[in-house]
Amino acid sequence: MTIPTNMPYFLRKWAEENGSKHTEKNQIIVEMLKKFLPDIFLYDLHYDDLFDQIKANLNTIKMVVLWKGSPPVNMEIFKKVDLTISCAPEEVKSLRGMGFKIEHLHHAFNKNILNGQLQANKEFELIFIGQIYRAIGFHTDRDRMLKQIVKEMEINVFSPSYELGFSDFLYHLVKKSALTLPLPFYFISDKFSNKYSIKLEKAREYPFFPYSLKFKKSLHPAGYEKKMYDVIRSSKDVLNIHADSSPQFAFNMKLFETTGVGSCLLTDWKENINQLFEEDEEIVTYRSPEECVQKAKWLLANSKERGIIAKKGQQRTFASHLYEHRVPEFLSIIKKHLE
């Protein structure tokens, strides 16, 4: 049973068809679960009241599992679940080090997306799709890379950052100033307050602007689902830059989305990349902005080779990186921990 918890009409319809008197979201969800009586409960949400309500009301559950991506969450939840499954190897390493039960499972590609009519014409040369927020710990590498690339070649960047306006930039500037200006005061009074290093770190992490204005002209509005896959499919090269939270390992969705729709992936080199794809056969990797530009240009100039790499990348994704491959892995993780 899958419950999208923030679709109120979906929940109300269930309540209506099942004779429930509840109208409040959490109460309906708890009632749905009470009827279903799950053995395993996979929580793909942030920690909130709902989690506690479910745990208090359902004592038949044998195991509570948390699915966690890369972004930081309230650490409290790790103490309340039996097992965490994460797509981010860095998270797995760090949480395991803290003594939590955690296993790794990669993202995957939804092949059904190809059943719809995806755009076939190659309209764009090099593109990047994703969030860009240049605060430390988020996307400083992305911001730096894109700034370098626009100096050398054309790139189309599809990002929610496109929507940010003057007020967002002003807000960042004001907040950065508010964090930075009192630093001398904290430095002088550090003997008494010990707050200087914390305040300095906060001021350092916060960006002047949400992204560099140097690639503003390359920005386009973000697309989601079919619209996003259409853009990937209609691009010759798709650039991937992992978030700051994954300096060591490759694991983001773009690896599988790009290769899955049959476009050529140019991704940042990580130490596990060859476990996922054959480097320079099924995908292309780079280790520096200079290498990225050089390889992007080469791929654009060599359409035959680019097509072969894209085809092999897609074959690899179909053979190893579909949800049909991940679900048996997911079940064997569950079974291992149930025993």
Place this chain on the structure above:
Amino acid sequence: MRIAILTYLYNEMISYVYELFPNLNKLNYLDQKKSLIIISEFGLRVGKVLWKSKKFQ
């Protein structure tokens, strides 16, 4: 083994589902569920594969 998956959809995903199915709210529970599984999000995809495998509910 009965597995329940609780998930969350980003607003953009919800807008996309409504673009494709403007009458989503009027559909019954099962048809709403079928409409939602076009989304490629982890919880829904894993749920769909489990459901298709028939071994799991």
